[in-house]
Amino acid sequence: MNNRSNMFKVAVVGGEGIGPEVTAQSHRVLKWFAANRGVPVTMREAQYGIIPYLATGKVLPEDTVEAMEEADAILWGATGGPETKEVPPAARKAGSLLSMRRKYDLYANLRPIVASPALADSAPLKAEVLRGVDFVIIRELTSGIYFGEPRGIETLADGQRRGFNTEQYTTNQIRRVARAAFELARTRKGKVCSVDKANVLETSVLWREEVIALHKQEFSDVELNHLYVDNAAMQIVREPRQFDVMVTGNIFGDILSDCAAMASGSLGMLPSASLGPVDKFGRRKALYEPVHGSAPDIAGKGIANPLGSILSVAMMLRLTLDRPDDADLLEKAVDTALANGARTADIAEAGATRLSTEQMGDAVLSALEKVAAKQKESV
Numbered sequence: 001m002n003n004r005s006n007m008f009k010v011a012v013v014g015g016e017g018i019g020p021e022v023t024a025q026s027h028r029v030l031k032w033f034a035a036n037r038g039v040p041v042t043m044r045e046a047q048y049g050i051i052p053y054l055a056t057g058k059v060l061p062e063d064t065v066e067a068m069e070e071a072d073a074i075l076w077g078a079t080g081g082p083e084t085k086e087v088p089p090a091a092r093k094a095g096s097l098l099s100m101r102r103k104y105d106l107y108a109n110l111r112p113i114v115a116s117p118a119l120a121d122s123a124p125l126k127a128e129v130l131r132g133v134d135f136v137i138i139r140e141l142t143s144g145i146y147f148g149e150p151r152g153i154e155t156l157a158d159g160q161r162r163g164f165n166t167e168q169y170t171t172n173q174i175r176r177v178a179r180a181a182f183e184l185a186r187t188r189k190g191k192v193c194s195v196d197k198a199n200v201l202e203t204s205v206l207w208r209e210e211v212i213a214l215h216k217q218e219f220s221d222v223e224l225n226h227l228y229v230d231n232a233a234m235q236i237v238r239e240p241r242q243f244d245v246m247v248t249g250n251i252f253g254d255i256l257s258d259c260a261a262m263a264s265g266s267l268g269m270l271p272s273a274s275l276g277p278v279d280k281f282g283r284r285k286a287l288y289e290p291v292h293g294s295a296p297d298i299a300g301k302g303i304a305n306p307l308g309s310i311l312s313v314a315m316m317l318r319l320t321l322d323r324p325d326d327a328d329l330l331e332k333a334v335d336t337a338l339a340n341g342a343r344t345a346d347i348a349e350a351g352a353t354r355l356s357t358e359q360m361g362d363a364v365l366s367a368l369e370k371v372a373a374k375q376k377e378s379v
């Protein structure tokens with residue numbers, strides 16, 4: 001167990017845009033597991049974004065910092081949107097999601113792409129492409145061009161402006177995320193695809209050399225191949241079933257996972273776990289969030305798909321709370337709700353009833369009750 005007491009602590013931070021809407025549903029689901037399955041967890045809700053900024057001058061107020069600091073796991077919603085303009089850049093940067101990922105050293109970002117069988121029969125992509133899709137993108141999350149220095153916008157002598165960023169990776173940063181990918185592959189189909197742009201970028205040349213060296217030293221039982229990122233994007237659309245574990249850097253993983261979302265039916269379906277290093281007590285700070293952002297185009301309408309956030313709770317049950325059976329139960333309940341026809345607008349076929357965010361939460365909770373009761377009967 002991850003905590004000195006027997007209770008795990010979870011900070012629930014909905015954030016901005018559709019973040020609070022989808023997190024309200026995943027929070028209900030986590031409460032269900034605490035109440036009905038004896039999952040030993042306490043939950044502390046905290047605010048992030050424009051609302052606390054207007055009240056306290058900080059997007060990440062003290063109370064939220066404290067809740068996140070004491071937590072074994074953070075259930076995060078989303079950040080960003082038009083309101084951001086009201087927050088000066090320095091205040092926004094001080095409490096940004098990127099700064100939190102860095103602060104807790106959440107270097108391994110696991111983004112599973114699984115096509116639910118029910119959606120494989122009705123999603124916008126062709127069923128024959130979707131059926132059987134089941135792979136994980138591991139994105140390096142605390143380095144690369146999103147963090148590299150120098151960065152900035154400067155005015156040149158001729159009056160033009162120049163924007164610049166720095167892509168950078170060290171041996172250790174590459175090796176630790178590659179290790180996470182090889183270890184995960186050993187628990188799955190034993191295949192890693194490493195994605196880079198080694199035909200152009202020195203960071204990628206180093207990335208490939210280090211992945212190959214680690215593979216040779218410790219993971220030669222795992223099958224390893226390499227793709228350039230442009231080809232990888234095409235292959236994900238062409239035949240997503242060829243992948244088991246894909247490992248890549250920060251910006252490539254960001255882009256490829258949104259692309260891969262369509263192999264699960266919708267960006268609203270994808271969960272994620274961002275994991276830090278294991279400390280000497282065996283604890284590992286973790287942040288769980290859907291892959292999508294604050295979706296300003298649908299925020300406030302109550303129509304966002306909460307399944308990415310709900311499936312992030314399944315990842316939390318498996319990876320932090322050490323409850324693999326409960327994680328399986330939740331994933332089964334989501335599949336059951338979908339098989340029963342539950343659809344939010346983003347995954348609805350023509351003519352299907354479109355559930356609200358809350359109604360999709362109801363559908364999952366009702367499926368949880370039924371699947372759990374059935375499991376009890378069969379014991």
Ligand SMILES: NC(=O)C1=CN([C@@H]2O[C@H](COP(=O)(O)OP(=O)(O)OC[C@H]3O[C@@H](n4cnc5c(N)ncnc54)[C@H](O)[C@@H]3O)[C@@H](O)[C@H]2O)C=CC1
Nearest residue numbers: 078079080081267268292293294295296297298304305346
């Ligand atoms: N982890 C985070 O908090 C992230 C934050 N962002 C931020 O979010 C803001 C909006 O970014 P966008 O580029 O619009 O990306 P987005 O992921 O918020 O939305 C992209 C498209 O997908 C749809 N979509 C996203 N989630 C959905 C859901 N659960 N159900 C149904 N449809 C959904 C949206 O309506 C939109 O059309 C930006 O400020 C961006 O920086 C973006 C990605 C991740």
Ligand SMILES: CC(C)CC(=O)C(=O)O
Nearest residue numbers: 097098146254291292293
């Ligand atoms: C703030 C962004 C880098 C977030 C994002 O797009 C992501 O993590 O997928």
Ligand SMILES: [Mg+2]
Nearest residue numbers: 254255258291
């Ligand atoms: Mg993204």
